[in-house]
Amino acid sequence: MTDIPLRLFDTYERRVREFTPLDPAEVRLYACGLTVYDYAHIGNLRTYIFEDVLRRVLEYNGYRVLHVQNVTDVGHLVSDADTGEDKMEKGSRRTGKSAWEIAEFYFQAFQADLARLNVLPPHIWPRATDHIAEQIDLIRCIEAKGYTYLARDGVYFDTSRLPDYGYLARLDLEGQQAGARVEVGEKRSPTDFALWKFSAPGEQRQMEWPSPWGAGFPGWHIECSAMAAKYLGPFFDIHCGGEDHIMVHHPNEIAQTQVCYGTRLANFWMHGYFLQVDEAKMSKSAGEFLRLQTLIDRGYDPLAWRFFCLGAHYRAKLNFTWEALEGAATAFNRLRIAAHEWSAAGPGTPDAEFLQRFQADINDDLNMPRVLALAWELARGPLPPADKRATLLEFDRVMGLGLAEWQPSADEVPAEIAALLERRQQARREKRWQDADALRAEVRSAGFEVEDTPQGPVARRAR
RNA sequence: GGCGCCGUCGCCAAGUGGUAAGGCAAGGGUCUGCAAAACCCUCAUUCGGCGGUUCAAAUCCGCCCGGCGCCUCCA
Numbered sequence A: 001m002t003d004i005p006l007r008l009f010d011t012y013e014r015r016v017r018e019f020t021p022l023d024p025a026e027v028r029l030y031a032c033g034l035t036v037y038d039y040a041h042i043g044n045l046r047t048y049i050f051e052d053v054l055r056r057v058l059e060y061n062g063y064r065v066l067h068v069q070n071v072t073d074v075g076h077l078v079s080d081a082d083t084g085e086d087k088m089e090k091g092s093r094r095t096g097k098s099a100w101e102i103a104e105f106y107f108q109a110f111q112a113d114l115a116r117l118n119v120l121p122p123h124i125w126p127r128a129t130d131h132i133a134e135q136i137d138l139i140r141c142i143e144a145k146g147y148t149y150l151a152r153d154g155v156y157f158d159t160s161r162l163p164d165y166g167y168l169a170r171l172d173l174e175g176q177q178a179g180a181r182v183e184v185g186e187k188r189s190p191t192d193f194a195l196w197k198f199s200a201p202g203e204q205r206q207m208e209w210p211s212p213w214g215a216g217f218p219g220w221h222i223e224c225s226a227m228a229a230k231y232l233g234p235f236f237d238i239h240c241g242g243e244d245h246i247m248v249h250h251p252n253e254i255a256q257t258q259v260c261y262g263t264r265l266a267n268f269w270m271h272g273y274f275l276q277v278d279e280a281k282m283s284k285s286a287g288e289f290l291r292l293q294t295l296i297d298r299g300y301d302p303l304a305w306r307f308f309c310l311g312a313h314y315r316a317k318l319n320f321t322w323e324a325l326e327g328a329a330t331a332f333n334r335l336r337i338a339a340h341e342w343s344a345a346g347p348g349t350p351d352a353e354f355l356q357r358f359q360a361d362i363n364d365d366l367n368m369p370r371v372l373a374l375a376w377e378l379a380r381g382p383l384p385p386a387d388k389r390a391t392l393l394e395f396d397r398v399m400g401l402g403l404a405e406w407q408p409s410a411d412e413v414p415a416e417i418a419a420l421l422e423r424r425q426q427a428r429r430e431k432r433w434q435d436a437d438a439l440r441a442e443v444r445s446a447g448f449e450v451e452d453t454p455q456g457p458v459a460r461r462a463r
Numbered sequence B: 001g002g003c004g005c006c007g008u009c010g011c012c013a014a015g016u017g018g019u020a021a022g023g024c025a026a027g028g029g030u031c032u033g034c035a036a037a038a039c040c041c042u043c044a045u046u047c048g049g050c051g052g053u054u055c056a057a058a059u060c061c062g063c064c065c066g067g068c069g070c071c072u073c074c075a
Helices: A042-060 A087-095 A100-117 A128-144 A173-179 A223-231 A249-261 A294-299 A302-310 A320-347 A350-363 A368-378 A385-398 A416-430 A433-445
Strands: A007-010 A015-018 A027-031 A063-068 A148-151 A154-157 A193-198 A214-216 A235-242 A267-272 A275-277 A319-321 A450-451 A456-460
Touching: A007 A416, A015 A027, A015 A154, A015 A385, A027 A042, A042 A063, A042 A128, A042 A235, A042 A267, A042 A294, A042 A350, A042 A385, A063 A223, A087 A100, A087 A319, A128 A148, A128 A154, A128 A193, A128 A214, A128 A223, A128 A249, A148 A193, A154 A214, A154 A249, A223 A235, A223 A249, A249 A267, A249 A385, A267 A319, A294 A302, A302 A320, A302 A368, A319 A320, A320 A368, A350 A368, A350 A385, A368 A385, A416 A433, A416 A456, A433 A450
Parallel strands: A027 A063, A027 A235, A235 A267, A275 A319
Antiparallel strands: A007 A015, A148 A154, A154 A193, A193 A214, A450 A456
């Protein structure tokens, strides 16, 4: 608990403002989930780490949080064109699995990634395909209010009827129209979007449902409005997602909800900014992308990725380079080793002044880079080790680096390496330094680094 | 064409009016038979460039240069 007010940046108002819960008993948080047609890449994961930090900060402030995150397990069109291919069906053809299997497989993989990053799972994880009825109901509501029109390929939302459409994005509708590059198709205006899409005539989709307008599938914005309203009500505390949602997805969610419920859906709109690789966005459509597993295969602890993400503010782009990741991994290791060594000193007490500064930093729009700097100041400062550890573990309630349970792991050493180490020890006892160094070189060329400790030599797998 | 962001040490990155956080790397040192690991010290009079406002600017304003994102599935 803290007396420092929590201040968060709200994209809707484009400013940092004090957060006060709509209902003091429970903060309601909705996060846009992943479309599970492929693995998550490390850029996707950066956003979920940001949302996890947000949730942990809310909880650190003493709030009980109800966290809902959707699973988009129904395909949406790859492009805006009528003939656009469905991502789920595309994945199905690529792998030979059914669209349903694809969704399940990648949803599991996504959950595993989040778990490896210490991202707390949402309390409710609603799937779009489990809420078709809710989505149809919402579309009917929008239709009843007169904000839809029927086109050959689906039911559309008529954005021209909403005077403040796109306020979140500060859209300039005139400018949009002047420069639209998008195929408008049957849409009356470029910002209109599908609420329900009809299955293409003569094409059997794996995922389709009957509806009052014809067989098909929901548009990709409607699921969030429908499921958020179902689990959190039509007006809740915080809605978050990636920065890419500021322009289209979130304005559309707001438009749908506004028409049906008269609210702007969420009190705070928060957006995590993109990870860039070599100063450019990493995109799935471009083919190659980095997964968490890619980093693990290169010898990195998945939590080193979390540590790396913590080093930049969530509202700033983060540029990925292997050199920077290596730096984060080294720093993270030093910090966790230090924290482990402090544990030998027994239980301690968190330092009040550090705690105060920590709370000021997290409550200042989740300034985790400063928390990291504070952790180093703590680590290298004069406090008793036990108190350092107690303080750092408090920080870790938000950092989520698993410092409390971490133990240095002695790598499994193959028998032949162990034998070399023993021979080296023998040489050292006999002060045959040349032989000892030659043996160490042998161990090293086998991929292990030798460390002589007071308890004897230890071999670690080199990266 | 529209909306918006960014340019801070070799790399990553805080800092939005009061005189440059932090991490990594690098250099030096302690320890060590030598290393490694760990620890300690050092490391941007300067914030893309040029003007302007101000007692004071990396922070505000203007122009220029460079980079990027969204507007289309996207975290």
